Amino acid sequence: MSITTWGNDEPHVNCTWNSYLVTKGENILLIPAAGMRSTEQDIAVNDKVILTLATREVEGFNGYHGTGFRINGTAKFLTEGEYFDEMKAKFPFLRSVLQITVNNLKQLL
Amino acid sequence: MSITTWGNDEPHVNCTWNSYLVTKGENILLIPAAGMRSTEQDIAVNDKVILTLATREVEGFNGYHGTGFRINGTAKFLTEGEYFDEMKAKFPFLRSVLQITVNNLKQLL
Numbered sequence: 327m328s329i330t331t332w333g334n335d336e337p338h339v340n341c342t343w344n345s346y347l348v349t350k351g352e353n354i355l356l357i358p359a360a361g362m363r364s365t366e367q368d369i370a371v372n373d374k375v376i377l378t379l380a381t382r383e384v385e386g387f388n389g390y391h392g393t394g395f396r397i398n399g400t401a402k403f404l405t406e407g408e409y410f411d412e413m414k415a416k417f418p419f420l421r422s423v424l425q426i427t428v429n430n431l432k433q434l435l
Numbered sequence: 436m437s438i439t440t441w442g443n444d445e446p447h448v449n450c451t452w453n454s455y456l457v458t459k460g461e462n463i464l465l466i467p468a469a470g471m472r473s474t475e476q477d478i479a480v481n482d483k484v485i486l487t488l489a490t491r492e493v494e495g496f497n498g499y500h501g502t503g504f505r506i507n508g509t510a511k512f513l514t515e516g517e518y519f520d521e522m523k524a525k526f527p528f529l530r531s532v533l534q535i536t537v538n539n540l541k542q543l544l
Binding site for chain 2 (some may be wrong): 330332336337339340341343374376378380382392394396432433
Protein backbone atom coordinates (compact mmCIF):
# COMPACT_ATOMS: atom_id res chain seq x y z
CA MET A 327 0.00 0.00 0.00
CA SER A 328 1.12 3.57 -0.64
CA ILE A 329 1.20 6.46 1.82
CA THR A 330 1.39 9.89 0.22
CA THR A 331 2.11 12.98 2.32
CA TRP A 332 2.97 16.55 1.43
CA GLY A 333 3.95 19.65 3.30
CA ASN A 334 7.65 20.11 2.62
CA ASP A 335 8.45 20.80 -1.03
CA GLU A 336 7.31 17.88 -3.18
CA PRO A 337 5.04 15.07 -2.00
CA HIS A 338 6.61 12.01 -0.45
CA VAL A 339 5.36 8.49 -1.12
CA ASN A 340 6.11 5.69 1.28
CA CYS A 341 4.98 2.07 1.20
CA THR A 342 4.06 -0.73 3.49
CA TRP A 343 2.41 -4.13 3.09
CA ASN A 344 -1.35 -4.65 3.22
CA SER A 345 -0.72 -7.35 5.79
CA TYR A 346 0.76 -4.79 8.23
CA LEU A 347 -2.46 -2.80 8.43
CA VAL A 348 -4.44 -3.09 11.67
CA THR A 349 -7.93 -1.62 11.90
CA LYS A 350 -9.51 -0.16 15.04
CA GLY A 351 -13.18 0.66 15.30
CA GLU A 352 -14.93 2.42 12.44
CA ASN A 353 -12.24 4.70 11.10
CA ILE A 354 -8.81 4.12 12.64
CA LEU A 355 -5.94 2.38 10.85
CA LEU A 356 -2.64 1.54 12.52
CA ILE A 357 0.56 0.98 10.53
CA PRO A 358 3.93 0.00 12.00
CA ALA A 359 6.61 2.58 11.17
CA ALA A 360 10.23 1.50 11.08
CA GLY A 361 11.71 4.32 9.01
CA MET A 362 9.17 6.75 7.56
CA ARG A 363 11.21 9.82 8.54
CA SER A 364 10.14 11.81 5.47
CA THR A 365 6.52 10.88 6.11
CA GLU A 366 6.87 12.06 9.70
CA GLN A 367 8.45 15.35 8.60
CA ASP A 368 5.54 15.99 6.24
CA ILE A 369 2.95 15.10 8.88
CA ALA A 370 4.55 17.59 11.26
CA VAL A 371 3.66 20.33 8.73
CA ASN A 372 0.44 18.92 7.26
CA ASP A 373 -1.35 15.93 8.72
CA LYS A 374 -3.34 15.06 5.60
CA VAL A 375 -2.54 11.73 3.98
CA ILE A 376 -3.68 9.71 0.96
CA LEU A 377 -3.44 5.93 1.11
CA THR A 378 -3.99 3.44 -1.67
CA LEU A 379 -4.15 -0.31 -1.37
CA ALA A 380 -5.19 -3.10 -3.64
CA THR A 381 -5.16 -6.85 -4.00
CA ARG A 382 -5.92 -9.33 -6.73
CA GLU A 383 -7.08 -11.77 -4.05
CA VAL A 384 -10.41 -10.05 -3.31
CA GLU A 385 -13.14 -9.69 -5.89
CA GLY A 386 -14.06 -6.14 -6.90
CA PHE A 387 -17.16 -4.64 -8.48
CA ASN A 388 -19.05 -6.82 -10.99
CA GLY A 389 -16.90 -9.85 -10.35
CA TYR A 390 -13.68 -8.04 -11.28
CA HIS A 391 -10.52 -10.00 -10.46
CA GLY A 392 -9.15 -7.66 -7.79
CA THR A 393 -10.12 -4.59 -5.84
CA GLY A 394 -8.51 -1.36 -4.68
CA PHE A 395 -9.18 1.56 -2.41
CA ARG A 396 -8.16 5.17 -2.02
CA ILE A 397 -8.34 6.61 1.47
CA ASN A 398 -8.14 10.25 2.52
CA GLY A 399 -7.35 10.80 6.15
CA THR A 400 -5.29 12.50 8.77
CA ALA A 401 -2.23 11.03 10.41
CA LYS A 402 -0.21 11.14 13.58
CA PHE A 403 2.72 9.16 14.91
CA LEU A 404 2.35 7.36 18.22
CA THR A 405 5.31 6.46 20.42
CA GLU A 406 3.40 5.39 23.51
CA GLY A 407 -0.01 4.29 24.72
CA GLU A 408 -2.27 1.30 24.27
CA TYR A 409 -2.17 1.21 20.48
CA PHE A 410 1.61 1.59 20.48
CA ASP A 411 2.10 -1.26 22.95
CA GLU A 412 -0.25 -3.54 21.04
CA MET A 413 1.48 -2.82 17.72
CA LYS A 414 4.97 -3.17 19.22
CA ALA A 415 4.06 -6.64 20.47
CA LYS A 416 2.88 -7.58 16.99
CA PHE A 417 5.63 -5.83 14.99
CA PRO A 418 8.77 -5.74 17.16
CA PHE A 419 10.69 -3.88 14.43
CA LEU A 420 8.63 -0.69 14.69
CA ARG A 421 9.93 2.55 16.17
CA SER A 422 6.53 4.24 16.13
CA VAL A 423 2.97 3.71 14.94
CA LEU A 424 1.37 5.67 12.14
CA GLN A 425 -2.26 6.21 13.17
CA ILE A 426 -4.61 7.17 10.36
CA THR A 427 -8.08 8.58 10.91
CA VAL A 428 -10.09 7.78 7.79
CA ASN A 429 -12.15 10.69 6.52
CA ASN A 430 -13.07 9.29 3.13
CA LEU A 431 -12.71 5.86 1.58
CA LYS A 432 -13.44 5.03 -2.03
CA GLN A 433 -13.49 1.59 -3.61
CA LEU A 434 -11.95 2.13 -7.04
CA LEU A 435 -12.81 -1.13 -8.75
CA MET B 436 1.29 0.27 -8.10
CA SER B 437 0.68 3.88 -7.14
CA ILE B 438 1.00 6.95 -9.35
CA THR B 439 1.29 10.23 -7.46
CA THR B 440 1.01 13.56 -9.28
CA TRP B 441 0.63 17.12 -8.10
CA GLY B 442 0.10 20.47 -9.68
CA ASN B 443 -3.51 21.38 -8.94
CA ASP B 444 -4.22 21.86 -5.25
CA GLU B 445 -3.49 18.63 -3.36
CA PRO B 446 -1.63 15.64 -4.77
CA HIS B 447 -3.60 12.97 -6.57
CA VAL B 448 -2.85 9.26 -6.21
CA ASN B 449 -3.96 6.82 -8.85
CA CYS B 450 -3.33 3.08 -9.07
CA THR B 451 -2.80 0.39 -11.60
CA TRP B 452 -1.64 -3.22 -11.51
CA ASN B 453 2.02 -4.24 -11.72
CA SER B 454 1.02 -6.61 -14.50
CA TYR B 455 -0.08 -3.67 -16.71
CA LEU B 456 3.38 -2.12 -16.75
CA VAL B 457 5.35 -2.41 -20.02
CA THR B 458 9.01 -1.42 -20.14
CA LYS B 459 10.79 0.08 -23.16
CA GLY B 460 14.56 0.43 -23.36
CA GLU B 461 16.50 1.67 -20.37
CA ASN B 462 14.14 4.17 -18.82
CA ILE B 463 10.67 4.19 -20.39
CA LEU B 464 7.57 2.73 -18.72
CA LEU B 465 4.21 2.48 -20.44
CA ILE B 466 0.95 2.21 -18.50
CA PRO B 467 -2.52 1.83 -20.03
CA ALA B 468 -4.82 4.67 -18.94
CA ALA B 469 -8.57 4.08 -18.94
CA GLY B 470 -9.65 6.89 -16.63
CA MET B 471 -6.79 8.81 -14.99
CA ARG B 472 -8.40 12.19 -15.70
CA SER B 473 -7.08 13.77 -12.48
CA THR B 474 -3.62 12.41 -13.22
CA GLU B 475 -3.79 13.92 -16.69
CA GLN B 476 -4.90 17.29 -15.29
CA ASP B 477 -1.94 17.32 -12.91
CA ILE B 478 0.53 16.30 -15.63
CA ALA B 479 -0.70 19.20 -17.77
CA VAL B 480 0.52 21.55 -15.03
CA ASN B 481 3.51 19.60 -13.70
CA ASP B 482 4.89 16.52 -15.43
CA LYS B 483 6.71 15.13 -12.40
CA VAL B 484 5.45 11.83 -11.06
CA ILE B 485 6.29 9.42 -8.25
CA LEU B 486 5.54 5.73 -8.70
CA THR B 487 5.73 2.96 -6.16
CA LEU B 488 5.36 -0.73 -6.77
CA ALA B 489 6.00 -3.84 -4.75
CA THR B 490 5.44 -7.54 -4.72
CA ARG B 491 5.84 -10.33 -2.23
CA GLU B 492 6.66 -12.68 -5.09
CA VAL B 493 10.20 -11.37 -5.71
CA GLU B 494 12.95 -11.61 -3.11
CA GLY B 495 14.32 -8.31 -1.82
CA PHE B 496 17.61 -7.39 -0.11
CA ASN B 497 19.14 -10.03 2.17
CA GLY B 498 16.60 -12.67 1.27
CA TYR B 499 13.66 -10.52 2.39
CA HIS B 500 10.27 -11.95 1.42
CA GLY B 501 9.27 -9.22 -1.05
CA THR B 502 10.67 -6.15 -2.71
CA GLY B 503 9.51 -2.66 -3.59
CA PHE B 504 10.60 0.33 -5.61
CA ARG B 505 10.09 4.07 -5.68
CA ILE B 506 10.49 5.76 -9.04
CA ASN B 507 10.78 9.47 -9.79
CA GLY B 508 10.12 10.44 -13.35
CA THR B 509 8.31 12.62 -15.80
CA ALA B 510 5.09 11.72 -17.54
CA LYS B 511 3.13 12.39 -20.66
CA PHE B 512 -0.04 10.95 -22.14
CA LEU B 513 0.10 9.40 -25.61
CA THR B 514 -2.96 9.11 -27.85
CA GLU B 515 -1.20 8.07 -31.05
CA GLY B 516 2.03 6.61 -32.37
CA GLU B 517 3.87 3.31 -32.18
CA TYR B 518 3.73 2.91 -28.40
CA PHE B 519 0.03 3.80 -28.35
CA ASP B 520 -0.82 1.26 -31.07
CA GLU B 521 1.17 -1.47 -29.35
CA MET B 522 -0.46 -0.81 -25.99
CA LYS B 523 -3.96 -0.54 -27.49
CA ALA B 524 -3.53 -3.98 -29.03
CA LYS B 525 -2.50 -5.38 -25.64
CA PHE B 526 -5.00 -3.43 -23.49
CA PRO B 527 -8.09 -2.71 -25.62
CA PHE B 528 -9.74 -0.87 -22.72
CA LEU B 529 -7.26 2.02 -22.72
CA ARG B 530 -8.09 5.53 -23.91
CA SER B 531 -4.49 6.72 -23.75
CA VAL B 532 -1.05 5.61 -22.63
CA LEU B 533 0.80 7.08 -19.70
CA GLN B 534 4.46 7.19 -20.69
CA ILE B 535 6.91 7.59 -17.83
CA THR B 536 10.55 8.54 -18.28
CA VAL B 537 12.41 7.21 -15.25
CA ASN B 538 14.86 9.69 -13.74
CA ASN B 539 15.55 7.90 -10.51
CA LEU B 540 14.70 4.43 -9.26
CA LYS B 541 15.29 3.20 -5.71
CA GLN B 542 14.88 -0.33 -4.44
CA LEU B 543 13.39 0.12 -0.97
CA LEU B 544 13.79 -3.36 0.47
